[in-house]
Structures are given as C-alpha cells and as structure tokens.
Amino acid sequence: MMAATGESARSLRDIQSKRPDPAALIQARDLRKNYPLAGGEPLPVLHGLDFSIEAGDFVAIMGPSGSGKSTLMNILGCLDVPSSGHYLLNGTDTAGLNPDQLADLRNRLIGFVFQGFNLLPRKNVLDNVALPLVYAGVRRAEREEVARRILTRVGLGDRIRYWPNQLSGGQQQRVAIARALANSPRLILADEPTGNLDTHTSEDILALFGELNRQGLTIVLVTHEADVARRAHRIMSIVDGRIAGILRNIPHDAD
Amino acid sequence: MTLTDTLEESFQAMGGNRLRTMLTMLGMIIGVGAVVLMLAVGQGAQSMVTESIASMGSNLFIVLSGSSTSGGVRMGGGTIPTLTAADAQAIDELADVAAVAPISPNNAQMVHGPNNWTSMIGGTTPPIFDVRDWAVVSGAGFTDNDVRSATRVVVLGQTVAHNLFGEEDPVGKTVRIKNSPFLVVGVLAPKGQSLDGRDQDDTALMPLTTAQRQLFGNQFPGMVRFIMVKAVSEKAMDRAERQINELLRQRHRIREGQDDDFTVRNLTALAATAAIATRAMSMMLGAIAGISLLVGGIGIMNIMLVSVTERTREIGIRMAIGARRRQVMVQFLIEALIISLAGSLIGVGLGVGGAWLVAEVLGMTVVVTLGSILLSFGVAAAVGIFFGFYPARKAAQLRPIEALRYQ
Numbered sequence: 001m002m003a004a005t006g007e008s009a010r011s012l013r014d015i016q017s018k019r020p021d022p023a024a025l026i027q028a029r030d031l032r033k034n035y036p037l038a039g040g041e042p043l044p045v046l047h048g049l050d051f052s053i054e055a056g057d058f059v060a061i062m063g064p065s066g067s068g069k070s071t072l073m074n075i076l077g078c079l080d081v082p083s084s085g086h087y088l089l090n091g092t093d094t095a096g097l098n099p100d101q102l103a104d105l106r107n108r109l110i111g112f113v114f115q116g117f118n119l120l121p122r123k124n125v126l127d128n129v130a131l132p133l134v135y136a137g138v139r140r141a142e143r144e145e146v147a148r149r150i151l152t153r154v155g156l157g158d159r160i161r162y163w164p165n166q167l168s169g170g171q172q173q174r175v176a177i178a179r180a181l182a183n184s185p186r187l188i189l190a191d192e193p194t195g196n197l198d199t200h201t202s203e204d205i206l207a208l209f210g211e212l213n214r215q216g217l218t219i220v221l222v223t224h225e226a227d228v229a230r231r232a233h234r235i236m237s238i239v240d241g242r243i244a245g246i247l248r249n250i251p252h253d254a255d
Numbered sequence: 256m257t258l259t260d261t262l263e264e265s266f267q268a269m270g271g272n273r274l275r276t277m278l279t280m281l282g283m284i285i286g287v288g289a290v291v292l293m294l295a296v297g298q299g300a301q302s303m304v305t306e307s308i309a310s311m312g313s314n315l316f317i318v319l320s321g322s323s324t325s326g327g328v329r330m331g332g333g334t335i336p337t338l339t340a341a342d343a344q345a346i347d348e349l350a351d352v353a354a355v356a357p358i359s360p361n362n363a364q365m366v367h368g369p370n371n372w373t374s375m376i377g378g379t380t381p382p383i384f385d386v387r388d389w390a391v392v393s394g395a396g397f398t399d400n401d402v403r404s405a406t407r408v409v410v411l412g413q414t415v416a417h418n419l420f421g422e423e424d425p426v427g428k429t430v431r432i433k434n435s436p437f438l439v440v441g442v443l444a445p446k447g448q449s450l451d452g453r454d455q456d457d458t459a460l461m462p463l464t465t466a467q468r469q470l471f472g473n474q475f476p477g478m479v480r481f482i483m484v485k486a487v488s489e490k491a492m493d494r495a496e497r498q499i500n501e502l503l504r505q506r507h508r509i510r511e512g513q514d515d516d517f518t519v520r521n522l523t524a525l526a527a528t529a530a531i532a533t534r535a536m537s538m539m540l541g542a543i544a545g546i547s548l549l550v551g552g553i554g555i556m557n558i559m560l561v562s563v564t565e566r567t568r569e570i571g572i573r574m575a576i577g578a579r580r581r582q583v584m585v586q587f588l589i590e591a592l593i594i595s596l597a598g599s600l601i602g603v604g605l606g607v608g609g610a611w612l613v614a615e616v617l618g619m620t621v622v623v624t625l626g627s628i629l630l631s632f633g634v635a636a637a638v639g640i641f642f643g644f645y646p647a648r649k650a651a652q653l654r655p656i657e658a659l660r661y662q
Contacts, residue, residue, distance in 0.1 A: 099579075106575060108577070114659075120572065134264075
C-alpha cells in the first residue's frame with residue numbers, strides 16, 4: 001500500500017517548542033537531570049528539554065548510548081524526578097511528589113514494557129498480568145477477569161496458567177504488554193521492547209504496539225534501531241542530553 | 256492491597272525457596288522448642304519445691320533444745336533436753352503464735368499380724384495436725400483427753416499404714432509396739448517427700464504422755480526433743496521468733512550475755528530459700544533457651560537480607576508497576592513473621608513432646624503451662640518482627656531505577 005520508502009516518506013520538521021501545549025499528556029519544561037559525582041561537579045545528563053506529547057501519539061526516542069535517553073525514560077516513567085525543570089504527566093507536576101505518590105502515578109497512568117520482559121518467574125501468566133491490579137486494590141475475581149480479557153486481546157488467552165519460562169520470548173513480551181495494559185494506563189513506556197527478540201517476533205510485537213496506538217493508547221518507545229523507530233508517528237533524537245531533532249514520520253505499518 | 260494478597264505474595268516467595276525457608280525455620284523451631292522444654296523442666300522443679308513447702312506446713316518454726324558439751328566436745332543441737340512440754344504451753348500463749356506442738360520422737364518396731372515395720376514414732380499433742388497442716392484422712396486424730404489419760408492410741412502415716420496393713424483400712428485395728436497393743440484411731444493424709452528427700456509419711460503419731468510414760472520412758476521427765484510452732488501469719492513470723500526467744504530465755508533463766516540453750520529455726524524461710532534457688536535455676540534455663548531463640552532470629556534476619564538482595568530486581572519491577580514502599584515492606588515483614596510463627600508452632604509441638612519424653616524417660620516432673628507456650632509464641636513473633644524489620648525496610652527503600660537495573 002505504501003509505495004514510498006521510509007526515507008522519502010519522512011518530512012523533517014522541527015516541532016521543538018519553548019511553550020508546550022498545556023493540554024498534552026506529557027509536557028517537559030526545561031527538563032534537566034544532573035548526577036552527583038563523588039567529590040566533584042555534578043554530571044549533567046539532560047540539558048533542558050522542552051517538548052510535549054499529545055494523547056494518542058506514538059513517539060520513538062532514539063539516541064546513541066550515553067545520550068541520556070534512558071534517563072529521560074526514567075523521568076517520563078516517574079521512576080525518577082528531574083533535578084530541575086518540570087515534567088507534567090496528565091497535568092500532574094512530578095517535581096514535588098514523594099516516592100509513594102510517584103508509585104501511585106505509575107500504577108494509574110503508566111504501563112512499562114522492558115527489553116528483558118521483567119516478568120516475575122514464580123507467578124503464572126495470569127498472576128503476572130494481574131499484579132498491577134493487586135497494588136491498585138482491585139479484588140481478586142475482578143482482576144483475574146481483567147487479566148484474562150487482556151491476555152485474550154494480546155493473543156495469549158490459552159496460556160494463562162503457563163509459567164513465564166514455558167513461553168517463547170515473543171510470548172513473554174506479550175505477557176509483559178498485557179501487564180502494562182492491566183490498569184488501563186494513559187501511557188505505555190517501552191524500553192527497547194524488541195531488543196531481545198528476533199526480527200520476525202519483533203514485527204509481531206511492533207504490530208501489537210501499532211494496534212494499541214490505533215485504539216487510542218499513547219506510546220513512547222525507546223530504541224536505537226531505525227527500523228523500530230519508523231513505526232512511530234514521531235521520532236525524537238537525543239544527542240548529548242539535548243533534543244537533536246523531532247521528525248514527523250508517516251507511520252510505516254507492517255507490510 | 257489486602258492482607259490476603261500480601262499473605263499470598265509471601266507464601267509464593269517462600270515456596271520458591273523451600274529448603275532455605277525450612278532451614279531458617281529450623282532456627283526458630285529449635286529456639287522455641289528449647290524455651291518450652293526448659294520452662295517445663297524449670298517449672299516442674301519449682302512445682303516440686305512448692306509442693307514440698309506446702310506439705311511441710313506454713314509459717315513454721317522448729318524450736319530445738321540446746322547443745323551439750325561433754326569434756327570440751329560439743330554434741331550438737333538437741334543433745335541435751337532443755338525444752339519441756341510446759342515451754343510449749345507457754346509459747347502457745349504468745350500473741351503471734353497460732354498453734355504449738357511439742358514432739359518427742361523415738362524409733363520403734365510396729366507389728367500387725369505377720370507384718371512389721373520400724374519407724375519414727377512421735378509423741379506429741381493434738382495441735383500437731385494443725386501446726387503441720389496435716390489432715391487425718393481416715394478415722395480421727397487423738398484428743399487432749401487421750402493426752403491427759405495417756406491412752407494407747409496411735410495415728411499412722413501412709414507409708415506405715417501401707418506396710419502394716421496393705422490395702423486394708425487400719426482404723427479400729429491394733430498394732431503392737433514393744434509388745435503392747437495400740438489402737439489405730441486414724442491415718443494421716445499423704446505428704447510425700449520433704450525438701451531433703453525424706454519420706455514424711457514414714458511416721459506415726461501418738462499422745463506425748465503415752466509415748467513418754469508407757470512406751471519409751473524418759474530419763475528427763477517432761478522434757479521434749481523439739482517444739483513445732485506455727486505463727487499466725489507470714490508477716491508475723493519475725494515478731495513471733497523474737498517473742499519465742501525472749502520467752503524461752505526468760506523461762507530458762509538465761510542471763511544477758513549467756514548463750515541460748517535452745518535454737519529457733521524458721522523452716523519457712525529455709526523453704527523460701529530453696530524456692531528462690533529453684534526459681535533462679537528455672538530462669539537460667541529459660542535464659543539459655545532464650546539465647547537460642549535470639550540466634551534463630553538472627554538467622555531470619557540473615558536470610559531475609561539475602562532474599563532482599565536476591566530479589567532486588569523483583570522489588571524494582573513491583574515498584575515500577577505501582578507498589579508503594581510500605582507495601583513492599585509489609586510483604587517482607589510478613590514473610591519474616593510467617594517463618595517465625597510457623598517455626599514457633601512446630602517448636603511448641605517439639606517442646607511439649609520433648610517435655611513429655613523427659614517426664615517419661617527421666618522421670619522428672621515437668622509442667623507445661625499455657626503461659627509458657629504463649630510467652631515463647633509472643634517472643635517468637637517479636638523476634639520475627641524485630642529481625643525482619645531491617646531487611647524489609649532495606650527492600651522498601653530501594654530506588655526503583657537502581658533495583659530494575661540490578662542483575
């Protein structure tokens with residue numbers, strides 16, 4: 001259907017804005033992060049990022065290792081707070097929040113997908129997917145029903161009693177995605193989600209992300225693979241802790 | 256997150272490493288088992304002492320006649336008769352004295368049918384039953400009338416009765432002592448062993464007058480070997496002792512500066528000393544067992560710390576998907592608590608079983624009380640919380656990004 005190659009389909013457009021849209025799901029204002037070094041000046045990792053991500057967007061963050069993209073990811077995921085500047089998620093400024101408030105924010109608004117799947121090995125598929133609901137205080141019957149429904153949605157409805165190590169890498173990542181979806185989050189944060197998977201399986205997983213995005217879910221995906229990034233609407237390149245550019249991309253779905 | 260959810264998480268984690276959980280539990284099992292067993296043994300010893308004290312009679316003095324000196328050789332207390340039945344009557348008048356009985360003991364053989372038995376026969380007066388808190392279970396004791404008319408009656412201790420009469424009731428029957436017939440009027444209640452292991456039931460009592468005039472004679476008429484005195488209360492014992500001392504010095508015309516020709520001994524105080532000693536022993540046993548409980552607790556802390564380190568990544572994942580710090584902490588704390596409580600449950604079982612074994616095999620008196628079980632249970636729970644707290648807090652204070660990055 002798509003005649004043009006990925007390269008020509010892209011149009012470079014700098015949408016880096018000093019005044020992010022206040023209605024956006026994610027707003028970063030002069031986001032800085034310094035890491036304290038023993039007996040010296042703190043090491044700056046992020047040098048003041050300004051951007052916003054609208055609800056329903058699909059953004060890939062690219063950058064070489066050491067560029068600060070993992071640090072940015074941690075801040076976006078409310079796993080860490082910026083040293084200065086502001087990060088607003090769904091209108092909530094994370095700057096002043098304590099660890100428990102951040103935990104609640106993660107629980108309600110964010111679903112994580114990791115490169116190494118990070119499933120709990122002693123829990124079966126169903127319990128892994130239901131775990132975020134445990135911390136959300138949902139009753140057992142209800143959370144099992146939700147988990148079962150989501151697992152069916154990601155194509156693992158027949159594997160709910162399996163242990164993670166009985167599944168293939170692609171299936172494990174599907175379980176991880178199902179877990180990320182369990183609390184009906186506003187945002188899916190995926191950190192190199194296909195890094196441990198072969199090309200074919202990667203395609204499946206990326207297709208799943210595309211599908212979730214089409215259903216309205218906001219997805220932010222960190223990767224260093226151009227092929228993977230091409231699935232996103234926008235590609236944000238980070239170099240040396242600064243935004244090198246944001247490309248608008250015509251989504252390139254599975255052929 | 257409900258308690259049921261937390262419990263389930265804990266059981267899942269413990270089930271994942273059964274051997275380690277068992278070994279950690281073993282520390283608590285041994286600790287609690289030792290505490291229960293040692294307390295049982297200690298309390299057994301205490302109860303034995305308490306029983307002996309109770310059997311002796313309460314608030315008791317014994318007044319012994321003085322020592323004699325023969326050519327520079329001092330013969331020891333009671334060798335010279337200085338106490339009289341009249342002394343006993345005088346002591347009875349004292350305000351803080353409840354009851355008094357003089358005693359003149361002699362050994363003699365008693366015969367009934369084909370059986371014979373030699374025992375100590377105490378010539379005394381009816382208050383003896385009161386002084387020694389000694390009930391007559393069959394028949395009756397002798398009376399003041401018996402003492403006045405020196406009738407030939409005798410009250411037998413359990414051991415004597417058993418040896419002479421077997422299962423028969425001796426009351427109304429006759430025993431021969433030194434070829435004279437004596438009517439058995441009563442049988443004393445069993446008292447068991449005294450503190451020094453003597454069989455208190457191996458004795459017989461008869462009126463003082465009968466013993467002295469009809470049976471044994473007396474080279475010093477009216478003299479008695481010792482006088483047993485019961486004070487009105489435990490508080491009055493010191494006062495009573497002073498009064499007895501003053502009275503006897505006065506009656507025996509002992510001048511100031513001269514030595515007493517009698518000795519007043521506070522038997523209850525002696526018994527109390529024995530009780531204190533046993534209590535100390537029992538506490539020491541408990542303390543030693545408590546140390547093993549402490550070691551068990553340190554074992555829990557050790558394993559929980561290893562477990563927290565090992566599960567750092569898991570903790571990171573849980574935090575990433577929304578676990579609050581307190582929820583992580585409670586999970587680890589509950590794990591420690593389950594290990595210590597399950598361990599102490601098994602430990603209580605083993606301790607009680609061990610106590611039973613000690614009682615059966617070694618024939619020791621053991622007392623397992625609900626209190627000692629609850630105590631060791633409570634201590635075990637406290638140990639679990641105390642030693643589980645630090646690892647649990649350590650888990651809760653992990654930073655999610657670092658925990659997630661942990662390999």
